Amino acid sequence: MAAFRGASAKVFGLKDNKSALPYLLLIPGLLWLAIFFIVPIFSLGQMSTKVPGADIGEFVQEYRFSNYIDAFNSSKEQFLRSFLYGLLATIIALAIAYPLAYAIAFKSGKWKNILLVLVVAPFFVSFLLRTIAWKQILGEEGPVVSVLRTLNIISVNTSITSSAFAVVTGLAYNFLPFMTLPLYASLERIDPRTLEAAGDLYANGFTTFRKVTLPLSMPGVVAGTLLTFIPAAGDYINATILGSPSNKMLGNVIEARFFKIVDYPAAAALSFTLMAAILILITIYTKRTGTEELV
Amino acid sequence: MAVDASTSARGDLILKNLTKSYGDFSAVDDLSLVVPKGSFFALLGPSGCGKTTTLRMVAGLEEPTSGSIFVGETDITDMKPYRRPVNTVFQNYALFPHLTIFENIAFGLRRRGITEAEVKTAVDKVLNLIELPQLATRKPNQLSGGQQQRIAVARAIVNRPALLLLDEPLGALDLKLRRQMQIELKWIQTEIGITFVHVTHDQEEAMTMADTIAVMNKGKIEQMGTPEELYDSPKTAFVANFLGQSNLIPGEVSGSDGDNLIVDLFGTKVAVPKARSSARGNSALVGVRPEKFRIAAEGKSTHGNVLTGGVVSDVSYIGVSTQYQVEMPWGKEVMVFEQNDDEEEMLRKGAKVVLSWEPIFTFALDGSENVSAGSH
Amino acid sequence: MKNLTKWLSKNLIRIYAFFAFTYLFIPVLYTFVFSFNDSRKTNLIWKGFTLDKWKNPCGAPDICSALGNSFVIGFTATAISTVLGTLIAFALGRYRFKGRSATNLLIFLPMATPEIVLGASLLTMFVNLGINTSILTAIIAHVMFCISFVVVTVKARVASLDPRLEQAAMDLYANEWQTFRRVTLPLVAPGIAAAALLAFSLSFDDFIITNFTAGTVNTFPRFVYVSAGRGIPAQANVIGSAMFFLALFIVVAAQIVSSRRKAKI
Numbered sequence: 001m002a003a004f005r006g007a008s009a010k011v012f013g014l015k016d017n018k019s020a021l022p023y024l025l026l027i028p029g030l031l032w033l034a035i036f037f038i039v040p041i042f043s044l045g046q047m048s049t050k051v052p053g054a055d056i057g058e059f060v061q062e063y064r065f066s067n068y069i070d071a072f073n074s075s076k077e078q079f080l081r082s083f084l085y086g087l088l089a090t091i092i093a094l095a096i097a098y099p100l101a102y103a104i105a106f107k108s109g110k111w112k113n114i115l116l117v118l119v120v121a122p123f124f125v126s127f128l129l130r131t132i133a134w135k136q137i138l139g140e141e142g143p144v145v146s147v148l149r150t151l152n153i154i155s156v157n158t159s160i161t162s163s164a165f166a167v168v169t170g171l172a173y174n175f176l177p178f179m180t181l182p183l184y185a186s187l188e189r190i191d192p193r194t195l196e197a198a199g200d201l202y203a204n205g206f207t208t209f210r211k212v213t214l215p216l217s218m219p220g221v222v223a224g225t226l227l228t229f230i231p232a233a234g235d236y237i238n239a240t241i242l243g244s245p246s247n248k249m250l251g252n253v254i255e256a257r258f259f260k261i262v263d264y265p266a267a268a269a270l271s272f273t274l275m276a277a278i279l280i281l282i283t284i285y286t287k288r289t290g291t292e293e294l295v
Numbered sequence: 296m297a298v299d300a301s302t303s304a305r306g307d308l309i310l311k312n313l314t315k316s317y318g319d320f321s322a323v324d325d326l327s328l329v330v331p332k333g334s335f336f337a338l339l340g341p342s343g344c345g346k347t348t349t350l351r352m353v354a355g356l357e358e359p360t361s362g363s364i365f366v367g368e369t370d371i372t373d374m375k376p377y378r379r380p381v382n383t384v385f386q387n388y389a390l391f392p393h394l395t396i397f398e399n400i401a402f403g404l405r406r407r408g409i410t411e412a413e414v415k416t417a418v419d420k421v422l423n424l425i426e427l428p429q430l431a432t433r434k435p436n437q438l439s440g441g442q443q444q445r446i447a448v449a450r451a452i453v454n455r456p457a458l459l460l461l462d463e464p465l466g467a468l469d470l471k472l473r474r475q476m477q478i479e480l481k482w483i484q485t486e487i488g489i490t491f492v493h494v495t496h497d498q499e500e501a502m503t504m505a506d507t508i509a510v511m512n513k514g515k516i517e518q519m520g521t522p523e524e525l526y527d528s529p530k531t532a533f534v535a536n537f538l539g540q541s542n543l544i545p546g547e548v549s550g551s552d553g554d555n556l557i558v559d560l561f562g563t564k565v566a567v568p569k570a571r572s573s574a575r576g577n578s579a580l581v582g583v584r585p586e587k588f589r590i591a592a593e594g595k596s597t598h599g600n601v602l603t604g605g606v607v608s609d610v611s612y613i614g615v616s617t618q619y620q621v622e623m624p625w626g627k628e629v630m631v632f633e634q635n636d637d638e639e640e641m642l643r644k645g646a647k648v649v650l651s652w653e654p655i656f657t658f659a660l661d662g663s664e665n666v667s668a669g670s671h
Numbered sequence: 672m673k674n675l676t677k678w679l680s681k682n683l684i685r686i687y688a689f690f691a692f693t694y695l696f697i698p699v700l701y702t703f704v705f706s707f708n709d710s711r712k713t714n715l716i717w718k719g720f721t722l723d724k725w726k727n728p729c730g731a732p733d734i735c736s737a738l739g740n741s742f743v744i745g746f747t748a749t750a751i752s753t754v755l756g757t758l759i760a761f762a763l764g765r766y767r768f769k770g771r772s773a774t775n776l777l778i779f780l781p782m783a784t785p786e787i788v789l790g791a792s793l794l795t796m797f798v799n800l801g802i803n804t805s806i807l808t809a810i811i812a813h814v815m816f817c818i819s820f821v822v823v824t825v826k827a828r829v830a831s832l833d834p835r836l837e838q839a840a841m842d843l844y845a846n847e848w849q850t851f852r853r854v855t856l857p858l859v860a861p862g863i864a865a866a867a868l869l870a871f872s873l874s875f876d877d878f879i880i881t882n883f884t885a886g887t888v889n890t891f892p893r894f895v896y897v898s899a900g901r902g903i904p905a906q907a908n909v910i911g912s913a914m915f916f917l918a919l920f921i922v923v924a925a926q927i928v929s930s931r932r933k934a935k936i
Contacts, residue, residue: 025762029755029818030777036815037781040792047795057798096691103688113930117922118692122699124918127876128895129911132903133698133705141715176695193389196356199376200383201403201454211402215393226783234785237878241899251787251879258791258883264798271791275784282783 041275047268057262064265071269075253082250082274085164086233089171093179093228094221096172101183101220102213106192119180127174131241134170135161162244170238178227186220187213222289230278250274306332306367308353308458308490313362315348322348324514326362330492330507332457335484337493337505341537341669345514346494350460353492354383366457377406382451383460387467388443390435396422396446397431403454421453424483441472448480452487461493465500477503498538502526510534512669526584528571528658533669535582535660542588542629543580543666555654561625565600566654578662586632587656590619590648597651605629605648610641617641621648699915706908713902724905728913731904737894738910740806744890745875748813753867755814756821757859763822764829782819789816790883797884804886812884813877817870824869828862861929872918 048067050059072079104115122130138144138160148154160166190213198208214221236251250270257267308330315323323345330336338346351357353364355376363372371379382403391399397418404414422428425445435443444464451459464480465473481504484491495501501508502522509519510533518525518534529535532543546560555566556574558581567581574580591597608628609620612635619631619642631650642648679686705714709721729735763774781789793812797804836858840850878892885893895907 022762022766022768025758026774029759029822030774032755032814033777033781033818036793036811037784037789038777040789040796043796043799044788044792047799096694099684099687100691103684107685107688113926115688115692117919117926119695120922121915121919122695123876124872125699125702125911125915126892126895128878128892128899129702129903129907130698132895132899133701136715137697137701173694173698191387191389193385193387194391196354196376197383197385197389197391197450198402199356200354200381200385201450202377202406203402204375204377207406212391212393216391230783230785234787235879236787237896251785254787254791255882258794264795267791268795271788275788278785279783 044268044272047264048272049269050265052263052265057264059264067265067269068273071266072273074266075250075270078248078250078253079270079273081247082233083277085168085171085239085247085249086229088168089175089232090179090225090229092169092172093176094225097176097179097183097224098221101180101187104184105187105190116184119184120177123177128237128241131170131174131238134166134173135241138166161242162247164243164247166242167238167247167249170242171232171235172228174235174238175228175232178231179224182223182227183217183220186217186223190216218289222286226282226285230282233278234274306457306490308332308336308492309365310349310353311363311365313349313352313364314360315345315352315357316360321514323352323359326514326516328509328516328519330458330490332367332490333488334507335481335491335493335505337495337501337508338511339495339498339501339508339537340511341496344511346496346511347462349511350383350462350492350494353458354381354460355379380457381460382454382456382458383462384447384451384464386462386464388435388447390443390446390450392435394434395431396427396433396435396438399435399446400450400453402450407454417453421449424486425449440468441476444468444476445479448483452483452489455487456489458490458492461491463495464493465495465497473500474503480504502538508538510537512537529582530573530660531668532580532660532664532666535658535669536667537669540585540630541582542585543582543660543664544627544629545662545666546579546581548574548577548579556659558659560602561623563602565602565657567657567659568655571657572659574659574661576662580660580662580664580666582658582660583629583652583656585618585630586616586634587652588629588631588633589651590621590631590633590642591651592642593647593649595649597649599651599653600657601649601651603649605650607642607644607646607648610644612641619648621650702908703912703915706905706912708905708908710905714905714908715902724909728906728909731906733889734891734894734904734906734910737889738891740888741875741891744806744809744813744881744885745871747810748817748874749867749871751810752814752817752821752870753863756818756866756870757825757863759818759822760825760829764826764832778819778822781816782823786816786877786879787883790880793880794883804884806885806888809881809885809888809890812880813874816877816880817873820869820873821866824866825859825862828859832858861925864925868918868921875914 046061047059049061049063049065051062051064051067052058053060100119104112104119108115136142140159140161145154145160149156154160194212194216195208198212199205203211233249234251236249236255239247239249239252254267254270254274257263257270308328310326310328313323313326313328314321326345326349338349340346348357352359355371355374359372363370365371366380369380371381391402394402400418400421401414404417409417418431419428422431425448427442427445427449430438430442430446435446438446444467447464448461461480465476468476477500480491484504491504493501493505506521507519508522508525510517510525512533518530525534525538529538529541532541535541535543544560546558546565548556549559549564550557551569552566554569556569556572556579557564558567558579560581565581567579572579589597593603602623604624605621607619608622611618614635616632616634619633620628621631622628629650705717706724707720707722708714708717709719709723710716711718724730759774759778762768763771763778790812793808793815794804797808802808832855836854837850840854841847845853876892878890878896881890881893882896891907891910895903898904898907
């Protein structure tokens with residue numbers, strides 16, 4: 001095994017280095033992450049067990065862990081909704097992005113680079129503007145609803161926006177590039193000859209996909225679903241713009257606790273729970289799909 | 296090409312007027328060919344000659360523009376690749392990186408719904424045949440190039456196809472390993488008796504392994520035959536130059552003497568066996584392989600065909616032989632390989648020499664052939 | 672009929688891709704079209720074509736000061752995060768050292784944390800330390816979440832570099848610094864440029880973290896979000912469309928330059 005490791009080190013050009021150079025390269029960036037990512041997470045943890053003090057905006061540490069239970073109980077519904085919407089959005093995004101990435105990787109010929117640019121291009125228009133554009137396209141005065149109503153496909157009282165459907169598709173839309181690019185990257189790495197080999201060995205199109213293409217693109221599927229699910233589950237913009245009050249997600253609750261109610265401990269407890277829940281899910285997911293190094 | 300009932304009944308591979316065009320360009324141009332069942336057949340040619348396209352059409356990975364493909368009496372032209380009784384050893388092997396060696400080899404068997412016990416027996420048997428049973432649980436990237444090559448062959452032959460296609464199977468291996476694998480592949484082919492169709496640009500590889508070689512150029516077959524036939528009696532300058540090296544000297548047919556043609560080469564008359572001439576008119580290209588020449592200092596006794604007045608312009612000693620470039624009186628150079636098997640002294644640069652050779656080692660091409668076609 | 676089904680089954684995935692692209696571009700097209708709307712305050716209903724908004728993109732109150740802040744934050748955060756992230760990428764892509772996997776984890780975690788948690792935790796820390804949130808704290812936050820994306824992008828490029836090129840440079844009398852400066856850096860440069868572009872677009876487009884860390888500083892996404900309630904002025908569409916074409920221009924120009932270079936080689 002040791003010999004094998006040596007060989008792989010040679011291939012990837014990794015140098016064993018006893019000098020301080022790699023650490024010098026790491027220090028500035030990692031210090032930044034330590035101070036502005038790790039320390040704040042600890043602050044958040046501390047805040048989550050505090051109780052309100054005498055003045056508004058003042059909190060005293062009393063290690064009240066029941067904050068977690070209270071916060072969770074008061075927003076169970078939004079919590080579950082965040083995960084449900086995130087999951088649905090991820091599935092929709094995967095269903096849209098996989099064939100798209102496949103087409104770009106294997107069927108685009110000389111157009112490949114241009115199509116890749118086109119996948120990222122919508123990303124350059126502020127995502128708020130695009131989300132608001134959806135709201136107006138699908139909204140009460142928009143073209144879609146009026147056409148569907150004239151054709152009697154939906155009734156006068158039915159709207160598309162202000163619904164779970166609008167929030168979930170909005171989430172799927174917004175994070176589509178995050179799904180498409182990792183999928184493309186892993187599909188593009190597949191040697192097309194292995195797919196031909198599967199066909200040669202009596203696998204039809206569907207079996208080739210199931211037995212060869214899909215397993216080989218798993219790293220992309222894992223990366224893409226994570227990059228979509230994580231921001232989708234924590235998002236509150238889509239719920240605010242495209243949803244109704246009954247579509248509020250956990251992000252809406254945290255935001256309101258911070259800025260409207262100024263209940264920092266409850267907001268911190270909810271943030272912490274959200275982060276922990278997502279990290280646990282990721283760990284289970286990556287273990288089960290057998291993907292170790294994600295970065 | 297006539298296809299009689301006996302060839303089709305035996306399960307030969309038959310290509311009829313096969314054409315593959317991309318716009319105005321024909322990669323494969325009206326190709327007809329019969330590969331007898333059980334033979335080791337090589338398609339030899341430079342890159343871009345259409346040999347790989349031909350192979351891919353047989354495998355079903357490329358759709359012919361026109362023409363048809365038969366295995367025995369079955370027309371497989373429009374069959375999906377996964378329905379053809381054909382398996383391929385891909386260039387760079389195309390082993391499935393996510394599957395173990397066992398699963399790679401079992402892939403085709405499982406697709407055909409063979410029972411688990413039979414799969415196990417068949418895979419074990421083929422792993423023993425290629426002498427790598429200990430690798431069953433490894434992944435492809437843990438194997439050396441030569442091992443991967445053998446696994447690729449095993450993965451294909453385990454399915455007992457009517458036809459095994461090999462696309463430059465040894466291209467990624469180093470010279471020594473390639474030599475060893477050439478012998479091994481030939482042995483496997485004899486052992487299992489499947490028809491092998493082998494695509495390569497390496498003439499030595501083709502000659503070592505194949506019973507029959509088809510030399511391809513610009514989408515057409517230039518000449519087909521056993522390695523000996525192609526080497527001793529090439530019919531075109533392309534074949535003469537691509538398969539080994541040839542000295543091609545332009546001359547005029549001036550008469551005939553029994554079984555020989557007499558050809559005038561810049562004033563010197565030489566004899567060429569009629570059976571080995573494909574000259575149609577009076578002008579001919581006389582061909583002599585470099586190793587057939589005898590080289591001697593001027594004034595020594597000679598016999599057979601003789602060319603005088605040469606001057607050694609370059610000498611390279613390469614162990615088994617010495618290679619001479621000799622400038623001839625008509626201003627062109629010829630190549631001579633002299634085996635280092637006698638005590639004669641090596642000739643120096645500038646030495647005046649006389650070349651001679653036995654008439655039976657001469658071939659003649661039509662004078663309209665391009666002297667440098669197919670040169671390396 | 673048979674030909675049609677054959678054509679369909681052959682091109683099914685291309686047709687699918689076409690619809691996916693249409694879906695991606697509908698809101699972009701909508702935003703662009705409505706930048707020409709002759710609207711007053713709200714930009715909901717088509718009132719007629721005008722170029723006025725393109726002639727005077729700052730016509731809506733506060734929009735250009737918000738845009739200016741977004742540029743300041745975007746450029747500063749991009750510059751800092753690109754430098755810091757590139758250094759880490761070189762360490763990870765080039766060297767084997769103790770603490771490698773811990774470093775990988777520290778790079779991965781900010782990407783695995785929802786933006787709202789990142790924003791909330793930074794705000795909590797700033798509140799605890801009594802620091803007033805301002806444009807400075809916003810920049811600090813943006814650098815933090817951009818670093819990981821820079822590392823991932825540049826590291827891929829560094830890892831794909833053939834180490835023999837550096838060995839060849841050393842063989843040709845270049846010392847370590849010259850090798851880096853003359854061989855490694857130029858080869859990794861496209862990756863660094865891509866990372867910088869990514870960092871800028873992430874920063875420029877960010878709303879959630881900015882909302883927590885920028886205090887009262889207005890940015891372009893904040894401007895859009897706040898005006899969403901009472902109707903977005905068409906000038907926002909102008910700026911959104913302009914940013915789209917600017918970014919597209921940069922990416923396409925970079926592609927053309929790199930393919931020309933390849934053609935020359």
